[in-house]
Amino acid sequence: MHELSVEDLSSETRPTWCGGCGNYPILIAVKKAIAQLGLDPDKVVIVSGIGCGSSFPHWVRTYGFHTIHGRPIPLASALKMANRELTVLVTAGDGDTYGIGANHFLHAMRRNLDITVLVQNNNIYGLTEGQASPTSELGKVTKSTPYGVVEAPLNPLAVALSAGATFVARAFSGNLQHLTEMVKAAIQHRGVALVDVLQPCVTFNPAYSYEFWRNRTYLPGQHDAQDIHAALRLALEEDRRALGVLYQVQKPTLLDMMPLPKEPGNLSRLMESFV
Ligand code: SF4
Numbered sequence: 001m002h003e004l005s006v007e008d009l010s011s012e013t014r015p016t017w018c019g020g021c022g023n024y025p026i027l028i029a030v031k032k033a034i035a036q037l038g039l040d041p042d043k044v045v046i047v048s049g050i051g052c053g054s055s056f057p058h059w060v061r062t063y064g065f066h067t068i069h070g071r072p073i074p075l076a077s078a079l080k081m082a083n084r085e086l087t088v089l090v091t092a093g094d095g096d097t098y099g100i101g102a103n104h105f106l107h108a109m110r111r112n113l114d115i116t117v118l119v120q121n122n123n124i125y126g127l128t129e130g131q132a133s134p135t136s137e138l139g140k141v142t143k144s145t146p147y148g149v150v151e152a153p154l155n156p157l158a159v160a161l162s163a164g165a166t167f168v169a170r171a172f173s174g175n176l177q178h179l180t181e182m183v184k185a186a187i188q189h190r191g192v193a194l195v196d197v198l199q200p201c202v203t204f205n206p207a208y209s210y211e212f213w214r215n216r217t218y219l220p221g222q223h224d225a226q227d228i229h230a231a232l233r234l235a236l237e238e239d240r241r242a243l244g245v246l247y248q249v250q251k252p253t254l255l256d257m258m259p260l261p262k263e264p265g266n267l268s269r270l271m272e273s274f275v
Helices: 023-036 052-059 072-082 094-100 102-111 156-163 176-188 210-216 228-235 267-273
Strands: 044-048 063-066 087-093 116-121 167-172 193-198 244-248
Touching (some): 023 087, 023 116, 044 052, 052 063, 052 087, 063 072, 072 102, 094 116, 116 176, 156 167, 156 193, 156 244
Parallel strands (some): 044 063, 044 087, 167 193
């Protein structure tokens, strides 16, 4: 198989996102990561939920599943458990992952199934035109919060770390090279990998622009990514956001722990053992 290019991995139709949407760099980063890692597109599945960014599987020439709101993680989990040869990516927004699918997110982080969860975090519900999401900041005026958000925002990285995630990273869609490296590292990690991507929604959350995030993100110089306390300290920073791999350790994956047959074809025997 010849080395794939980003164009090889592009579908015939083009995304319908607003001009300048932070989803475009994420799409390019995923295609670059697949190409640079030399993955066979026939063995890659991208699963999404509902949201602007969730049309993602339509724009990549791999297998894909555009499922229902908040449910891409369970579907991705089932795919990986049914066929461990697959590279399984979830691409879903902050509302989908941290709101409607929060329960699935939490349990995916503790289960350590070998899937990558890429969150298009634009701090707003974009598809439904601008309601507060679980990561919208206190006081933010949106269509659903005309007097300002009164709930403290969720800190997804801190939640993932405390739930037992083995790979937790943050990227910014205004830094394509770094974002691509984070996607590649997440895919290569053996276990569950979260990449929270700070992504501008230029139409319904213009305050969180590329410039806004450029001025509030940084790459930590010295950081021990195996130190969970150091990772939590970075995750809990409020005035600025550290980019990069905050935490990565190796632990047995869910499939390592499950008494499943190692060889394909033994499923019938396994089923029989339950009856
Ligand atoms: Fe992107 Fe926001 Fe437009 Fe949706 S509404 S496509 S998130 S810029």
